[in-house]
Amino acid sequence: MTKIKTLADLERIKNELRSELDLESGLLNSENAVKIKVGMGTSGIASGAKDVMDFLIEALEKRNIEAIVSQTGDMGYSYAEPTIEVQKPGKDPVVFGDVDIKKADLIIEKYIKLGEELQGVIPVNYQTIDN
Amino acid sequence: MITNLGGFKMSQHKQIRIALNNCGVIDPENIKEYIARDGYVALGKCLTEMKPQDVINEIKESGLRGRGGGGFPTGLKWEIASKNHADQKYVVCNADEGDPGAFMDRSILEGDPHAVLEAMAICGYSMGATKGLVYIRAEYPLAIKRLKVAIEQAREYGLLGKKLFETDFDFDIELRYGAGAFVCGEETSLIHSMEGLRGEPTIKPPYPAEKGYLGKPTNVNNVETYANIPIILRKGASWFNKIGTEKSKGTKVFALAGKVKNVGLVEVPMGTTLREVIYEIGGGIENDKKFKAVQTGGPSGGCLTEKHLDTPIDFDNLLAAGSMMGSGGMIVMDEDNCMVSVAKFYLDFTVEESCGKCSPCRIGNKRLYELLDRITQGKGELSDLQRLRNMSLVIKDTSLCGLGQTSPNPVLSTLDNFYDEYLAHVTDKKCPSGECKDLMTYFVIEENCVGCTACARVCPVGAITGEKKEVHYINPEICIKCGACEERCKFDAIIVK
Numbered sequence: 029m030t031k032i033k034t035l036a037d038l039e040r041i042k043n044e045l046r047s048e049l050d051l052e053s054g055l056l057n058s059e060n061a062v063k064i065k066v067g068m069g070t071s072g073i074a075s076g077a078k079d080v081m082d083f084l085i086e087a088l089e090k091r092n093i094e095a096i097v098s099q100t101g102d103m104g105y106s107y108a109e110p111t112i113e114v115q116k117p118g119k120d121p122v123v124f125g126d127v128d129i130k131k132a133d134l135i136i137e138k139y140i141k142l143g144e145e146l147q148g149v150i151p152v153n154y155q156t157i158d159n
Numbered sequence: 160m161i162t163n164l165g166g167f168k169m170s171q172h173k174q175i176r177i178a179l180n181n182c183g184v185i186d187p188e189n190i191k192e193y194i195a196r197d198g199y200v201a202l203g204k205c206l207t208e209m210k211p212q213d214v215i216n217e218i219k220e221s222g223l224r225g226r227g228g229g230g231f232p233t234g235l236k237w238e239i240a241s242k243n244h245a246d247q248k249y250v251v252c253n254a255d256e257g258d259p260g261a262f263m264d265r266s267i268l269e270g271d272p273h274a275v276l277e278a279m280a281i282c283g284y285s286m287g288a289t290k291g292l293v294y295i296r297a298e299y300p301l302a303i304k305r306l307k308v309a310i311e312q313a314r315e316y317g318l319l320g321k322k323l324f325e326t327d328f329d330f331d332i333e334l335r336y337g338a339g340a341f342v343c344g345e346e347t348s349l350i351h352s353m354e355g356l357r358g359e360p361t362i363k364p365p366y367p368a369e370k371g372y373l374g375k376p377t378n379v380n381n382v383e384t385y386a387n388i389p390i391i392l393r394k395g396a397s398w399f400n401k402i403g404t405e406k407s408k409g410t411k412v413f414a415l416a417g418k419v420k421n422v423g424l425v426e427v428p429m430g431t432t433l434r435e436v437i438y439e440i441g442g443g444i445e446n447d448k449k450f451k452a453v454q455t456g457g458p459s460g461g462c463l464t465e466k467h468l469d470t471p472i473d474f475d476n477l478l479a480a481g482s483m484m485g486s487g488g489m490i491v492m493d494e495d496n497c498m499v500s501v502a503k504f505y506l507d508f509t510v511e512e513s514c515g516k517c518s519p520c521r522i523g524n525k526r527l528y529e530l531l532d533r534i535t536q537g538k539g540e541l542s543d544l545q546r547l548r549n550m551s552l553v554i555k556d557t558s559l560c561g562l563g564q565t566s567p568n569p570v571l572s573t574l575d576n577f578y579d580e581y582l583a584h585v586t587d588k589k590c591p592s593g594e595c596k597d598l599m600t601y602f603v604i605e606e607n608c609v610g611c612t613a614c615a616r617v618c619p620v621g622a623i624t625g626e627k628k629e630v631h632y633i634n635p636e637i638c639i640k641c642g643a644c645e646e647r648c649k650f651d652a653i654i655v656k
Contacts (some may be wrong), residue, residue, distance in 0.1 A: 100186055145584040
């Protein structure tokens with residue numbers, strides 16, 4: 029493990045992340061993959077986010093969909109846990125609320141595969157600061 | 160603008176996420192994702208391009224005030240700690256989040272632990288400390304796990320440890336666990352608890368900045384305060400101090416809870432009104448009931464009413480309105496909540512959590528609780544209301560630490576804003592919202608009763624009498640108001656008044 033010693037090292041790690049993601053997911057280019065983030069704070073996990081995440085990983089692989097599923101912290105929508113964010117290649121990310129396994133299945137089949145709109149989308153309600 | 164997509168009603172862009180910038184965006188257990196969002200750039204910049212005093216000046220200029228509740232200017236706190244010389248100094252992160260209904264700090268630690276670590280290292284550099292300690296309650300196992308992973312990864316990458324960014328600055332962080340005592344959120348108690356002593360407060364001064372952990376200069380900041388630091392240093396104080404109000408800069412994270420539709424985390428610029436938070440972001444009151452009050456500041460805060468809804472939220476406005484910012488719990492109450500019971504709930508909490516060191520808090524709060532309990536049982540007298548107020552003021556004036564000095568606030572603010580409700584309890588022996596069980600009576604409506612005897616059979620204390628096919632009668636002397644009869648009756652013949 030090389031230690032970070034300068035600001036330039038930080039920049040290098042930043043670029044490394046992308047290629048590493050490609051490697052880990054076994055894909056040539058992570059840009060072509062569907063990216064899914066599962067809100068795994070305490071409230072998410074308590075509402076069943078872990079099961080949803082396990083299901084997503086298994087189902088996406090079985091159905092041959094190129095995807096990267098990762099955990100993230102609390103998205104802040106406690107009233108609609110578990111929450112997941114789905115980003116299809118070239119599209120804006122979409123956050124779904126109240127995702128149980130049945131709904132996760134629906135999201136794969138309808139939204140990810142067919143691009144159909146689904147109920148239960150939580151619109152972005154905050155500004156981000158540009159990094 | 161209200162949009163309605165798939166059943167969720169939310170407003171657009173009232174919120175700005177600074178402290179929650181990475182929360183729900185990055186994988187908290189992968190340091191690279193934090194670095195990919197410019198993580199540790201602020202630390203690198205501070206160590207290689209800025210002098211410690213420059214860092215302090217930048218934080219001072221940003222106007223950041225402590226997010227744990229007190230609102231003390233962070234830059235000033237760091238400066239005081241930096242000017243006290245010692246062979247060893249400490250940076251402490253207060254993650255002892257104890258307000259009922261508050262989960263902001265937990266979410267930050269679970270979602271973005273590196274931001275807190277980075278900020279602690281920056282603080283260490285500015286004040287000349289090489290050791291950091293996170294005091295976190297053992298009730299937060301996931302936050303603890305992710306912090307441990309984060310610390311380990313930061314060490315691997317050389318972002319914690321010796322000679323950071325090839326300078327002479329060393330910094331490392333350890334965890335200290337609390338057992339979940341509320342008073343340990345008070346900084347002197349917190350320090351004693353970390354030293355292995357009883358979690359009891361001591362009189363300030365000396366302040367921790369002078370004599371803190373193990374008698375050495377110590378800076379204690381809250382999780383959310385730290386979470387703001389890397390971004391302030393990356394984007395500049397002049398960017399940060401444009402957000403918010405004149406005296407309160409930046410944003411505040413609130414844990415919106417209670418009878419509101421969209422329970423969750425909210426981060427709004429200071430100066431946003433309670434109405435915007437509750438109605439636009441929170442989506443309004445559950446089941447379209449009527450708004451009654453909002454409790455801010457936890458057990459140290461107060462209840463604000465309809466007339467405060469348009470008050471811009473900042474440290475000073477909330478204080479002036481009889482509540483406080485606190486750490487950011489925001490509990491919404493509707494018409495079904497009895498305000499005397501609410502005050503009693505908080506007092507129950509305080510009595511439980513008082514460390515017992517000083518008598519005003521130990522005994523006074525207990526007596527306050529007993530008075531409130533009597534009132535909710537319909538045994539209160541008019542003179543009790545004055546007694547409540549007097550005792551509250553004495554406790555406030557004479558308690559040793561912040562816990563006792565603020566614990567009567569829920570009583571005082573409900574007395575101020577809901578005096579009628581107290582009056583109804585003591586003079587009419589009625590609870591207008593119907594929450595106080597002891598003040599309710601169960602009646603049989605004679606016209607509806609068919610004499611099926613179902614109620615008499617379900618009554619656990621035999622309070623209901625009556626012959627088959629004849630009107631039944633509930634003896635109020637025996638009735639324990641459990642409500643079983645009302646639930647069982649198929650003819651709507653039993654009502655509560």
